[in-house]
Amino acid sequence: MNAWNAWRFADPAFFGLVILLAPVVYAALVGRGQDRLRFSSLALVREARGGRPSALRSIPVVLRVLAMFLLVVAAARPQGGSMQQDVTSEGVDIALVIDTSESMRAMDFNLGKAPATRLQVVKKVVEDFIDRRVNDRIGLVVFGEEAFIQCPHTTDYSVLKQTLGSVRRGMAGGNTAIGNALGVAVRSLKELPGKSHIVVLLTDGENTTGILDPMKAARAAATYGIKVYTIGVGSTGQAGFQTPVGIEYQEVSLDEGTLKGIAEATGGRYFRAVDTEGLERIYALIDDLEKTKVEVREYTEYEELFPFLLLPALFLLVLDVLLRATWLRTLP
Numbered sequence: 001m002n003a004w005n006a007w008r009f010a011d012p013a014f015f016g017l018v019i020l021l022a023p024v025v026y027a028a029l030v031g032r033g034q035d036r037l038r039f040s041s042l043a044l045v046r047e048a049r050g051g052r053p054s055a056l057r058s059i060p061v062v063l064r065v066l067a068m069f070l071l072v073v074a075a076a077r078p079q080g081g082s083m084q085q086d087v088t089s090e091g092v093d094i095a096l097v098i099d100t101s102e103s104m105r106a107m108d109f110n111l112g113k114a115p116a117t118r119l120q121v122v123k124k125v126v127e128d129f130i131d132r133r134v135n136d137r138i139g140l141v142v143f144g145e146e147a148f149i150q151c152p153h154t155t156d157y158s159v160l161k162q163t164l165g166s167v168r169r170g171m172a173g174g175n176t177a178i179g180n181a182l183g184v185a186v187r188s189l190k191e192l193p194g195k196s197h198i199v200v201l202l203t204d205g206e207n208t209t210g211i212l213d214p215m216k217a218a219r220a221a222a223t224y225g226i227k228v229y230t231i232g233v234g235s236t237g238q239a240g241f242q243t244p245v246g247i248e249y250q251e252v253s254l255d256e257g258t259l260k261g262i263a264e265a266t267g268g269r270y271f272r273a274v275d276t277e278g279l280e281r282i283y284a285l286i287d288d289l290e291k292t293k294v295e296v297r298e299y300t301e302y303e304e305l306f307p308f309l310l311l312p313a314l315f316l317l318v319l320d321v322l323l324r325a326t327w328l329r330t331l332p
Contacts, residue, residue, distance in 0.1 A: 008302070010077035017072045021065060063320040070313035074306040081302035091135040092290050093153060093194045095185035096126060099203040100167060101144040102174040103252055106204070106239040109276050117242075118204055118234050119169050121276050127164060129283040130157050139188050140164060143181035145173025145209050149188055177210030178203055178258065182217035182228065190224040197226045198290055200283075201262070204234040206255035214258050218265040228266040229286050230259040233273045 009015075104119040111121060130138060138160055139153035151163040182201060189197040199221065207214050221228055232254045240247045256272070263270040269289075273279035 007078065007080040007305075010079055010302075012076050014072060014075035014077075017075065018069070021068055021072075060320045060324050063316045063323075067313045067316035067320070070309045070316070074309040074313065078305040078309070079302040080305050090196070091137060091155070091194060092133075092196045092198060093189055093192045094133070094136055094138045094290070095141055095153075095189055095197075095199045096129075096138060097141040097143065097147075097181050097185050097199055097201040098122060098126065098167065099144070099176060099181075099205065100142045100169055100172050101176045101203075101205060102170055103176070103205050103234075103239075105169050106234055106241055106250075106252060107247070108235045108239050108274075109279075111276065116276075117169070119167070121279060122202060122233065123164055123167060125276070125279050125283050127161055128280070129287060130161055130164070132284075132287050133157070137192065137194065139185075140167075141181060141185050141188065142167055142172050143177055143184070144170065145175045145177055147172065147177055147181040147184045147210075149184060153188065153192060173209075175209040176203060176205040176207060177212075178207040178255075178262075179212035179214040179217045180210035182214060182221065182262065183212045186217060186221045186224060186226055189226055196290070197224070198268070199226060199228040199266075200231065200286060201228060201259075202231040202233060203259070204232065204252070204254060206253055207258060215261055215265065218262040221262075222266045226266060228262050228268040229271070230263045230268065231271045231273060231279070231282055232256055232259050233279060235274055 098119075100119065104122070105117045107115045107117050109116050109118055109121040111124060135155065137153040137155055138157070139149060140151040140160065140163055141147060142150045150167065151160050154160055178201070181203075182199065185199045185201070189199070218228060234252065234254065236252060236254050238249045239252045240249055242248075256270070260270040262268075271282040271285075273282055
């Protein structure tokens with residue numbers, strides 16, 4: 001909740017009464033016959049009369065004018081208060097599913113100008129994606145031959161990024177179990193109370209192992225209202241791999257048909273990334289598609305301030321009466 005000071009005049013139309021002060025001032029200053037007190041915008045012109053400053057006779061006028069001005073401002077009802085803003089947000093529950101199989105060590109991507117493995121680039125782009133999210137619960141699933149939750153859903157993004165940094169190639173086995181990975185992500189999301197659940201599943205290969213068929217896992221996700229965005233990364237055909245004796249080229253493939261089918265079955269979308277810039281654009285687009293809903297409610301509580309003007313106005317009027325009845329009465 002945010003708060004800041006606010007003020008207003010509840011009845012500003014009363015400021016129109018200020019124009020009535022002009023004839024009052026004129027009549028009081030001109031009087032009926034004797035002295036005339038002339039004012040400029042800077043100072044009161046003094047006139048000598050019997051050796052005493054006739055300007056002293058202007059004191060009652062000044063007091064009355066100030067009192068009347070304060071009464072006009074009080075009639076306009078100045079109010080002060082505290083404006084408050086309640087911000088509530090409905091976060092998105094996100095499961096980030098990352099392939100850590102052996103093929104993710106292919107060096108067909110770049111970080112800056114330096115060659116990098118697919119997994120190195122994916123970790124950097126996913127970290128940037130996490131930094132753009134607000135109030136979302138995000139979990140991390142890694143998979144190869146096996147699939148497991150690397151980080152449970154959390155809003156502590158520092159812990160999440162620390163866990164992401166510990167992800168290593170081959171940590172879940174060398175092959176690719178896409179169906180198992182999606183099944184683990186679905187189980188992690190289906191019990192969460194939020195209204196919006198999504199999976200961002202990234203892989204560079206084909207479903208070569210696992211006990212759960214990818215399309216069965218996709219239908220299960222659709223049953224629970226979980227939307228799946230799938231991302232296929234890397235080139236196909238020959239890709240370079242770092243070995244102790246240098247770069248070795250190996251055959252790699254990607255099952256785009258399965259990834260498209262998963263996305264279509266759950267109301268998501270399939271994306272293809274063949275370079276670092278393309279992968280960055282994909283995660284930025286998913287970030288735009290799945291924005292957190294934010295509601296803002298503003299309200300202000302005002303207090304009346306006119307009593308603080310009435311008291312000095314009454315004091316000036318009383319002072320005017322006392323001066324005219326005592327000290328000023330003796331002036332010639």
